[in-house]
Amino acid sequence: MSTSTTYRRILRRETHSSRSGIAVTLAVLLILVFAWIGTESVLAAVGTAPLLVAPADAASAVLGAAGAPVGALTAIGVVVAIIGLVLIVVSLAPGRRGRRAAGADRTAAVVDDRVIARSLARTASFAGDVHPDRVSVSVGKKVALVEIDPVTGRTADLRSIEEAVRDEISGYDYTPALRPRVKLSKKKGKVGR
Known part of the structure; x- marks a missing residue:
C-alpha cells in the first residue's frame, strides 16, 4: 500500500x-x-x-x-x-467532524475548525481595530462566518476586515476549502473597548 x-x-x-x-x-x-x-x-x-x-x-x-x-x-x-x-x-449522509485535511506532501495533517476560527478572529480583530472579545467566528462546512460586534462611537471598516480575512483564508490549503463571510452584528453597539 x-x-x-x-x-x-x-x-x-x-x-x-x-x-x-x-x-x-x-x-x-x-x-x-x-x-x-x-x-x-x-x-x-x-x-x-x-x-x-x-x-x-x-x-x-x-x-x-x-x-x-x-x-x-x-x-x-x-x-x-x-x-x-x-x-x-x-x-x-456523510458524517463530518469539525476538522479539515491540511495540504502536506509527506504527512497526514488535520486541523480543527476551532483553530481556524480562532485564527480568523485574531485576524479580523487586528484588521478592524476591534477588541478580540468583539469578534465571533463560526466555521461551517464551506463558509467561515466572521461577526463583528461594534463598539459604540466607533465604526469598524468592514472592507479592510473582509480583505484581511480573505487573505488569511487564501493562505490556507485545507480541504474542503472555506469561503469567508464578514458581517456586522445586528445588535446595537456596546460601550467598552
Whole structure:
C-alpha cells in the first residue's frame, strides 16, 4: 500500500465520523424488543401473567388497528415515516467532524475548525481595530462566518476586515476549502473597548 493511499485513508478517518454510535443504539433497541417479545412468548407458553402485554393480545390489537380512528392511524404513520426518513438520511449522509485535511506532501495533517476560527478572529480583530472579545467566528462546512460586534462611537471598516480575512483564508490549503463571510452584528453597539 502506498504512502499517499495510507494518508488519504487516515485523513478520511479523522475528518469524517463513523456511524457506529447510531448502529449500536439501534442494535441495542432491537435486541431489547426481541428479548421482550421472547420473554412474553415464554411466559405465555408457560401460562404465567405477561410482563406488559400478552403476544396474543398484541397480535389482535395490531390486526384490529384498521378499526382505529383515521387521525390516530395517520399520526402513527407520520411518526413511523419520519423515523424511517431520519434513519435513511443519517445512514446515507456523510458524517463530518469539525476538522479539515491540511495540504502536506509527506504527512497526514488535520486541523480543527476551532483553530481556524480562532485564527480568523485574531485576524479580523487586528484588521478592524476591534477588541478580540468583539469578534465571533463560526466555521461551517464551506463558509467561515466572521461577526463583528461594534463598539459604540466607533465604526469598524468592514472592507479592510473582509480583505484581511480573505487573505488569511487564501493562505490556507485545507480541504474542503472555506469561503469567508464578514458581517456586522445586528445588535446595537456596546460601550467598552
